[in-house]
Amino acid sequence: xxxxxxxxxxxxxxxxxxxxxxxxxxxxxxxxxxxxxxxxxxxxxxxxxxxxxxxxxxxxxxxxxxxxxxxxxxxxxxxxxxxxxxxxxxxxxxxxxxxxxxxxxxxxxxxxxxxxxxxxxxxxxxxxxxxxxxxxxxxxxxxxxxxxxxxxxxxxxxxxxxxxxxxxxxxxxxxxxxxxxxxxxxxxxxxxxxxxxxxxxxxxxxxxxxxxxxxxxxxxxxxxxxxxxxxxxxxxxxxxxxxxxxxxxxxxxxxxxxxxxxxxxxxxxxxxxxxxxxxxxxxxxxxxxxxxxx
Amino acid sequence: xxxxxxxxxxxxxxxxxxxxxxxxxxxxxxxxxxxxxxxxxxxxxxxxxxxxxxxxxxxxxxxxxxxxxxxxxxxxxxxxxxxxxxxxxxxxxxxxxxxxxxxxxxxxxxxxxxxxxxxxxxxxxxxxxxxxxxxxxxxxxxxxxxxxxxxxxxxxxxxxxxxxxxxxxxxxxxxxxxxxxxxxxxxxxxxxxxxxxxxxxxxxxxxxxxxxxxxxxxxxxxxxxxxxxxxxxxxxxxxxxxxxxxxxxxxxxxxxxxxxxxxxxxxxxxxxxxxxxxxxxxxxxxxxxxxxxxxxxxxxxxxxxxxxxxxxxxxxxxxxxxxxxxxxxxxxxxxxxxxxxxxxxxxxxxxxxxxxxxxxxxxxxxxxxxxxxxxxxxxxxxxxxxxxxxxxxxxxxxxxxxxxxxxxxxxxxxxxxxxxxxxxxxxxxxxxxxxxxxxxxxxxxxxxxxxxxxxxxxxxxxxxxxxxxxxxxxxxxxxxxxxxxxxxxxxxxxxxxxxxxxxxxxxxxxxxxxxxxxxxxxxxxxxxxxxxxxxxxxxxxxxxxxxxxxxxxxxxxxxxxxxxxxxxxxxxxxxxxxxxxxxxxxxxxxxxxxxxxxxxxxx
Ligand SMILES: Cc1ncc(C[n+]2csc(CCOP(=O)(O)OP(=O)(O)O)c2C)c(N)n1
Ligand code: SF4
Numbered sequence: 001x002x003x004x005x006x007x008x009x010x011x012x013x014x015x016x017x018x019x020x021x022x023x024x025x026x027x028x029x030x031x032x033x034x035x036x037x038x039x040x041x042x043x044x045x046x047x048x049x050x051x052x053x054x055x056x057x058x059x060x061x062x063x064x065x066x067x068x069x070x071x072x073x074x075x076x077x078x079x080x081x082x083x084x085x086x087x088x089x090x091x092x093x094x095x096x097x098x099x100x101x102x103x104x105x106x107x108x109x110x111x112x113x114x115x116x117x118x119x120x121x122x123x124x125x126x127x128x129x130x131x132x133x134x135x136x137x138x139x140x141x142x143x144x145x146x147x148x149x150x151x152x153x154x155x156x157x158x159x160x161x162x163x164x165x166x167x168x169x170x171x172x173x174x175x176x177x178x179x180x181x182x183x184x185x186x187x188x189x190x191x192x193x194x195x196x197x198x199x200x201x202x203x204x205x206x207x208x209x210x211x212x213x214x215x216x217x218x219x220x221x222x223x224x225x226x227x228x229x230x231x232x233x234x235x236x237x238x239x240x241x242x243x244x245x246x247x248x249x250x251x252x253x254x255x256x257x258x259x260x261x262x263x264x265x266x267x268x269x270x271x272x273x274x275x276x277x278x279x280x281x282x283x284x285x286x287x288x289x290x291x292x293x294x
Numbered sequence: 295x296x297x298x299x300x301x302x303x304x305x306x307x308x309x310x311x312x313x314x315x316x317x318x319x320x321x322x323x324x325x326x327x328x329x330x331x332x333x334x335x336x337x338x339x340x341x342x343x344x345x346x347x348x349x350x351x352x353x354x355x356x357x358x359x360x361x362x363x364x365x366x367x368x369x370x371x372x373x374x375x376x377x378x379x380x381x382x383x384x385x386x387x388x389x390x391x392x393x394x395x396x397x398x399x400x401x402x403x404x405x406x407x408x409x410x411x412x413x414x415x416x417x418x419x420x421x422x423x424x425x426x427x428x429x430x431x432x433x434x435x436x437x438x439x440x441x442x443x444x445x446x447x448x449x450x451x452x453x454x455x456x457x458x459x460x461x462x463x464x465x466x467x468x469x470x471x472x473x474x475x476x477x478x479x480x481x482x483x484x485x486x487x488x489x490x491x492x493x494x495x496x497x498x499x500x501x502x503x504x505x506x507x508x509x510x511x512x513x514x515x516x517x518x519x520x521x522x523x524x525x526x527x528x529x530x531x532x533x534x535x536x537x538x539x540x541x542x543x544x545x546x547x548x549x550x551x552x553x554x555x556x557x558x559x560x561x562x563x564x565x566x567x568x569x570x571x572x573x574x575x576x577x578x579x580x581x582x583x584x585x586x587x588x589x590x591x592x593x594x595x596x597x598x599x600x601x602x603x604x605x606x607x608x609x610x611x612x613x614x615x616x617x618x619x620x621x622x623x624x625x626x627x628x629x630x631x632x633x634x635x636x637x638x639x640x641x642x643x644x645x646x647x648x649x650x651x652x653x654x655x656x657x658x659x660x661x662x663x664x665x666x667x668x669x670x671x672x673x674x675x676x677x678x679x680x681x682x683x684x685x686x687x688x689x690x691x692x693x694x695x696x697x698x699x700x701x702x703x704x705x706x707x708x709x710x711x712x713x714x715x716x717x718x719x720x721x722x723x724x725x726x727x728x729x730x731x732x733x734x735x736x737x738x739x740x741x742x743x744x745x746x747x748x749x750x751x752x753x754x755x756x757x758x759x760x761x762x763x764x765x766x767x768x769x770x771x772x773x774x775x776x777x778x779x780x781x782x783x784x785x786x787x788x789x790x791x792x793x794x795x796x797x798x799x800x801x802x803x804x805x806x807x808x809x810x811x812x813x814x815x816x817x818x819x820x821x822x823x824x825x826x827x828x829x830x831x832x833x834x835x836x837x838x839x840x841x842x843x844x845x846x847x848x849x850x851x852x853x854x855x856x857x858x859x860x861x862x863x864x865x866x867x868x869x870x871x872x873x874x875x876x877x878x879x880x881x882x883x884x885x886x887x888x889x890x891x892x893x894x895x896x897x
Binding site for chain 2: 009011014039040041043045048053055056059060061062063064065066069072073074075076077079080081083084101102105269270271272274275276277278279280281282283284286287288289290293294
């Protein structure tokens with residue numbers, strides 16, 4: 001079993017002291033260690049944002065891709081390298097803003113990927129602009145009079161698109177998050193874990209304290225993870241507004257919904273059964289194709 | 295002034311009508327019949343961006359001699375509707391024929407058009423279709439039979455072709471088509487036209503390929519061991535996606551029609567990271583969306599191949615027509631600086647060869663390789679000698695896919711600029727492939743240090759120097775010393791070589807320098823070629839003279855003359871022919887039917 005510290009690079013994390021990314025980083029290392037994932041068995045693909053800077057701190061074989069574009073390369077890696085498990089780390093601006101299309105299309109495909117969203121409801125790295133999950137009417141530097149749009153509902157979106165594993169985590173509860181990750185990482189099919197990740201520098205509304213007062217654990221409430229319609233209804237309850245009190249808006253964390261046994265995208269693509277690099281070991285015989293062109 | 299080819303050795307057939315009439319499919323069947331009978335063929339499909347309606351044509355050139363391109367004149371015009379006659383009457387050569395349905399257009403209407411040198415072949419296309427129990431779309435098959443009948447060419451090749459084509463359908467469908475073709479054959483013979491052209495099957499047939507450029511690139515990519523292909527449909531690249539999808543299972547290629555071109559290009563980078571040979575292809579609009587990820591491929595040193603099959607732009611432009619106006623875009627696209635290779639096939643044989651070589655270059659250099667084509671290449675078929683598949687080699691550069699490594703650093707600074715590459719899954723291959731500038735391990739934060747930045751950007755730049763030694767060299771055609779010297783890239787090769795053949799027959803020597811690799815720019819070869827040319831022309835299909843500008847920029851030399859075209863139609867050999875005469879001081883009058891008159895002097 002690789003020790004947690006084996007997943008640490010020599011670089012010291014550059015996140016702001018107290019940032020929610022630390023908790024997510026810690027939970028992921030613990031999950032990988034507890035699941036006994038060797039470093040050559042998986043890859044991680046990051047988008048761009050504060051979350052993405054984690055590429056420097058997790059000692060893995062991975063890619064730090066473009067802003068919003070972690071999902072496509074991860075999908076292709078998964079399809080061409082069935083011998084590797086693949087994890088995506090994305091931000092809310094990254095994955096639900098500029099990369100929203102890729103997210104939805106990934107849900108349609110159900111590749112065997114784990115997507116971890118660092119949902120801090122703000123753009124951290126570009127210094128505090130509104131993100132697609134920023135609360136309705138919350139002022140930010142790019143929306144001084146408040147965000148006019150409704151936030152994106154990642155859980156609802158994933159459920160609407162029939163994702164096979166949908167969960168929400170909280171960066172302030174590392175043991176709980178570790179367990180969620182372990183379930184997601186071992187799920188066969190697309191697993192999405194949307195993690196409430198307080199940005200202590202730019203988001204002064206959705207703070208650790210704010211979440212601590214509101215979160216409750218689904219598994220403790222006896223939640224039935226097989227009821228998709230109930231899960232969808234539950235996802236709608238978390239569209240809270242700026243002024244809601246802890247009593248008015250409770251935020252469930254845990255697994256909303258999961259379904260096993262659904263064929264993955266790669267199950268349906270015969271060609272993805274062996275590592276793609278093997279195809280180029282010698283020239284391919286194209287005589288049959290040429291015969292059709294003669 | 296001769297016609298482009300002597301009568302009797304060559305026939306040009308044009309089929310015209312509204313989109314949705316199966317014009318291209320019918321024409322391609324005919325091309326195959328002639329190719330199998332030992333002829334060289336070249337076809338040009340022209341169509342507006344409409345699925346039904348509009349005017350489509352398929353122009354087929356059939357020749358005993360080696361041919362390089364389309365030509366302007368038509369000897370047999372198959373008019374599936376009346377407007378076809380009005381639009382193309384001017385292209386008909388003297389003695390030419392029109393195959394038409396008297397229900398669509400009255401014979402005297404054609405006579406009224408003022409050509410008394412044309413032979414009419416009325417064939418009741420629609421009546422025949424219904425007589426044989428077929429459906430309206432089969433009119434084209436009757437017409438094919440009629441074309442062969444008119445040429446007194448045996449029908450059996452077409453019959454074989456039709457039976458093969460409809461083999462997967464109910465047997466009566468194939469037989470209805472055969473009956474339709476047979477009736478057309480008889481009707482045409484009854485027309486008693488005194489037609490000067492006669493074609494007969496030519497006996498032994500050399501192995502050949504009848505492919506369009508996209509198919510040729512596709513076969514090359516498959517031969518090279520392609521493992522992943524991603525694309526979003528865009529004309530004229532779409533047919534490569536269909537080609538790949540068709541062969542995906544048998545060739546074990548993962549083929550993905552993605553949500554957009556952004557995903558396609560990013561996926562290709564992901565697949566390449568895993569060690570798989572990966573390609574995407576698109577046209578200029580899609581390439582615009584891919585550009586950011588092209589930069590990602592550049593900085594991450596990903597071995598990817600991108601097909602850029604251009605159409606006239608900007609933006610959505612002329613979707614179904616041809617142009618070479620994305621040359622500068624291909625060379626310069628993306629933020630910052632990184633080495634890349636841009637290859638420009640001039641015909642289908644080039645397309646096959648560059649199609650597989652692109653992957654070796656991408657692997658050797660670990661950087662994007664762009665295959666730059668255009669609609670003229672993508673859409674048109676030409677008989678080519680069998681592709682040289684025995685020449686295909688796989689060179690994966692410095693790539694390790696199994697085993698273990700120690701102290702691995704993905705971006706190790708090396709003298710060549712190429713760092714040994716180890717795919718994920720190999721024990722010890724800890725690495726971040728990064729879109730940020732990075733250090734040797736791929737970590738982003740240390741990449742901001744000045745020394746790291748300099749080391750990494752110089753490392754990448756050294757690969758460009760290496761690229762210059764690896765890329766295909768320019769190819770020269772014609773005599774070493776010539777009256778006129780042409781420099782070109784891509785598909786203008788085809789009409790230029792055709793015109794050079796006609797000019798050679800008149801004693802006018804032309805040599806041609808084809809820039810097979812346009813980037814890195816082959817400055818030395820171009821300079822040397824210009825040094826020894828008496829009169830130089832740059833031929834390219836764009837308005838601003840992009841190649842001309844590159845020549846000036848890289849050789850500090852001017853090219854004497856420029857031939858450009860921007861109406862979306864391919865440069866024709868007649869145009870090149872007339873242009874060469876023009877700069878030699880002779881005037882050539884061009885009509886739609888081709889070059890017809892020259893006079894000395896008077897430029
Ligand atoms: C195409 C593109 N547009 C904009 C940016 C600039 N940019 C970098 S990070 C970021 C947003 C970060 O927000 P989020 O994804 O929520 O991540 P966080 O920093 O909060 O973790 C933006 C807009 C970019 N890198 N690329
Ligand atoms: S800006 Fe916010 S998200 Fe980024 S590191 Fe600082 S606290 Fe974390």
